[in-house]
Amino acid sequence: MTKVLNAHDISRLIDMPAVIDVVQDAYKEKAMKTGEIWPMIYHAFSDMADMDIRSGALQPKHIFGNKLLTWFGNNAQQNMPELNGLVTLYSSETGEPTGIINAPALTGYRTGAAGAVASRVLANPHSNTLLMVGAGGQALYQIMAQLCVLPEISTVEVYDPMNHENAEKFVDTAKKRLVELFSHDIQAYEAVVAEKIEKRLSTVKFVAVNALDKAVAAAQVIVTATPSTKPLIKAEWVQAGTHINAIGADMEGKQELDTAIFAHANVYVDDLEQATTVGETQNPIKDGTLKKENIQEIGEVLAGQSVGRQDDQQITVFDSTGIALQDLEAANLALQRAVEHNVGTSVEL
Amino acid sequence: MTKVLNAHDISRLIDMPAVIDVVQDAYKEKAMKTGEIWPMIYHAFSDMADMDIRSGALQPKHIFGNKLLTWFGNNAQQNMPELNGLVTLYSSETGEPTGIINAPALTGYRTGAAGAVASRVLANPHSNTLLMVGAGGQALYQIMAQLCVLPEISTVEVYDPMNHENAEKFVDTAKKRLVELFSHDIQAYEAVVAEKIEKRLSTVKFVAVNALDKAVAAAQVIVTATPSTKPLIKAEWVQAGTHINAIGADMEGKQELDTAIFAHANVYVDDLEQATTVGETQNPIKDGTLKKENIQEIGEVLAGQSVGRQDDQQITVFDSTGIALQDLEAANLALQRAVEHNVGTSVEL
Numbered sequence: 001m002t003k004v005l006n007a008h009d010i011s012r013l014i015d016m017p018a019v020i021d022v023v024q025d026a027y028k029e030k031a032m033k034t035g036e037i038w039p040m041i042y043h044a045f046s047d048m049a050d051m052d053i054r055s056g057a058l059q060p061k062h063i064f065g066n067k068l069l070t071w072f073g074n075n076a077q078q079n080m081p082e083l084n085g086l087v088t089l090y091s092s093e094t095g096e097p098t099g100i101i102n103a104p105a106l107t108g109y110r111t112g113a114a115g116a117v118a119s120r121v122l123a124n125p126h127s128n129t130l131l132m133v134g135a136g137g138q139a140l141y142q143i144m145a146q147l148c149v150l151p152e153i154s155t156v157e158v159y160d161p162m163n164h165e166n167a168e169k170f171v172d173t174a175k176k177r178l179v180e181l182f183s184h185d186i187q188a189y190e191a192v193v194a195e196k197i198e199k200r201l202s203t204v205k206f207v208a209v210n211a212l213d214k215a216v217a218a219a220q221v222i223v224t225a226t227p228s229t230k231p232l233i234k235a236e237w238v239q240a241g242t243h244i245n246a247i248g249a250d251m252e253g254k255q256e257l258d259t260a261i262f263a264h265a266n267v268y269v270d271d272l273e274q275a276t277t278v279g280e281t282q283n284p285i286k287d288g289t290l291k292k293e294n295i296q297e298i299g300e301v302l303a304g305q306s307v308g309r310q311d312d313q314q315i316t317v318f319d320s321t322g323i324a325l326q327d328l329e330a331a332n333l334a335l336q337r338a339v340e341h342n343v344g345t346s347v348e349l
Numbered sequence: 350m351t352k353v354l355n356a357h358d359i360s361r362l363i364d365m366p367a368v369i370d371v372v373q374d375a376y377k378e379k380a381m382k383t384g385e386i387w388p389m390i391y392h393a394f395s396d397m398a399d400m401d402i403r404s405g406a407l408q409p410k411h412i413f414g415n416k417l418l419t420w421f422g423n424n425a426q427q428n429m430p431e432l433n434g435l436v437t438l439y440s441s442e443t444g445e446p447t448g449i450i451n452a453p454a455l456t457g458y459r460t461g462a463a464g465a466v467a468s469r470v471l472a473n474p475h476s477n478t479l480l481m482v483g484a485g486g487q488a489l490y491q492i493m494a495q496l497c498v499l500p501e502i503s504t505v506e507v508y509d510p511m512n513h514e515n516a517e518k519f520v521d522t523a524k525k526r527l528v529e530l531f532s533h534d535i536q537a538y539e540a541v542v543a544e545k546i547e548k549r550l551s552t553v554k555f556v557a558v559n560a561l562d563k564a565v566a567a568a569q570v571i572v573t574a575t576p577s578t579k580p581l582i583k584a585e586w587v588q589a590g591t592h593i594n595a596i597g598a599d600m601e602g603k604q605e606l607d608t609a610i611f612a613h614a615n616v617y618v619d620d621l622e623q624a625t626t627v628g629e630t631q632n633p634i635k636d637g638t639l640k641k642e643n644i645q646e647i648g649e650v651l652a653g654q655s656v657g658r659q660d661d662q663q664i665t666v667f668d669s670t671g672i673a674l675q676d677l678e679a680a681n682l683a684l685q686r687a688v689e690h691n692v693g694t695s696v697e698l
Contacts, residue, residue: 043387070445072442084443094424
């Protein structure tokens with residue numbers, strides 16, 4: 001029997017702290033070569049529709065599989081979700097399919113977790129102010145994940161490059177939505193975590209900001225998650241000791257950071273080839289500000305093959321583009337818990 | 350809602366004549382570029398276990414998707430199927446997943462249909478003797494498909510390169526198994542086709558053969574479907590007018606035909622790059638007997654861009670390696686019928 005898990009199942013089964021831990025495993029397994037990533041397939045149907053297939057194998061978990069994720073930007077006009085897709089998991093002992101899992105639901109969590117894993121080893125652990133650039137669907141996941149790994153953050157500033165009103169609307173309901181998404185939904189199976197998350201959120205204030213220069217200067221941790229194709233954050237605004245998670249760039253032509261930032265930063269990525277092709281680091285590589293040999297994969301830091309932040313003056317940047325192993329780890333977590341709690345639909349295939 | 354179809358559903362829903370028609374569409378769409386194939390992902394876990402992911406899009410059917418097929422050769426020892434996997438189909442209008450379908454069940458049909466599509470345009474339509482080389486799991490599908498497109502075949506000779514007893518056992522139960530698999534199973538929804546197939550099978554005799562040289566000389570159509578890595582069929586045995594479907598070779602090092610056969614044959618493949626890399630044509634390409642520019646894709650013939658058999662003296666060879674569009678077409682056929690007859694399990698994803 002194969003388990004089918006939909007978005008509602010996922011939201012009840014997985015909690016952000018656990019996803020952060022398994023995404024950390026994913027990066028480490030890549031560095032230790034016990035996790036394998038196969039070539040990505042990308043296809044654009046039009047300017048407003050594309051899909052990709054990411055696949056790979058995780059030896060220590062005895063699984064392999066793929067994620068097909070689609071984006072159809074015009075779906076919103078019909079009140080349909082823009083993102084669709086499935087993760088399919090298989091046993092690497094027998095080849096049998098073990099799980100079929102809603103991909104957009106997992107993707108939100110694993111992308112949020114990516115930034116948190118980086119902040120754990122790269123951000124100043126005493127950071128008190130987080131700046132979130134972008135107030136779209138990914139912002140809640142990014143904020144929640146950062147709050148999980150940086151216990152002293154008490155202010156979350158939110159900036160929307162398109163429209164300040166968006167940021168204001170976002171902060172008005174942010175705490176309520178975060179509690180619903182990351183605490184209420186997991187009450188049944190992860191009550192202790194749910195309580196911790198609610199407590200954590202009660203200590204944080206959310207502020208919409210309009211002056212990006214001042215907000216950048218005030219924050220010790222910055223997360224960018226926008227569809228921008230032009231630099232939003234200028235190098236001269238970034239203070240010593242700042243850590244930036246650049247999440248938005250995921251194809252050629254995307255850019256959120258001034259390339260001058262990379263001239264004096266310690267730079268980390270999830271996958272060197274992919275990030276320097278479609279991620280934020282494509283830009284400083286293109287204009288020569290950054291050389292590939294000066295970039296480290298975050299998994300190398302986690303596996304002890306390289307080092308993270310060394311002092312409180314360094315500027316660090318993490319460029320996340322998403323690797324299959326994150327999806328497989330998050331899917332595996334959901335599947336294990338679904339079996340344990342008898343959640344989801346079992347089908348005979 | 351997304352339909353889930355297991356092997357039992359597939360066997361009730363699709364009939365071989367219909368699969369032949371849609372596989373013909375698949376090849377034609379490739380030639381007309383309304384069907385698109387994305388790069389194949391292949392991974393070997395060991396000598397006894399591998400998997401591949403084939404993906405693509407079919408514009409005229411408004412679908413895209415992928416097939417992940419696994420082969421774990423040691424499963425048989427635990428009485429488990431060696432092949433596992435899923436086809437997932439998506440709407441290219443909205444990106445939504447529409448079907449999740451057992452892959453091994455579809456693969457048998459679409460691989461059998463491949464040979465039949467080729468025989469339709471390449472074999473002598475008055476062929477009366479079919480030689481099946483190989484008596485494994487694929488033989489029933491190949492034989493049934495050939496009988497569907499070559500109405501005058503009255504003798505099916507079966508040769509097993511490993512063990513003559515296998516061939517004898519195979520022919521003893523062949524007719525019964527063919528009737529069960531291709532007629533009984535489709536009684537509920539395709540009664541007319543079922544009756545035709547039973548009638549067709551009643552006119553055929555099955556013979557196990559031990560002398561491959563004589564069997565090759567006696568047959569007008571030959572299908573090879575073995576895991577052989579050495580030539581089984583010698584050039585001097587092959588008579589003028591013979592058509593050969595080379596189905597077995599699907600990775601580097603596989604070979605069923607003497608490369609000298611290609612020196613005087615008209616050669617067709619499903620996908621030029623793939624077939625000349627991992628199919629039967631890899632061998633004559635390697636030793637120089639055949640040049641890529643002398644090979645045609647079968648879809649080009651079907652689309653009227655090239656020609657099939659021109660006279661009754663030509664020797665023709667079709668090298669089939671399997672393309673994603675066959676899987677998508679067969680999956681789409683099953684899914685459409687499943688919706689029509691309300692078969693399968695619907696899940697919310």
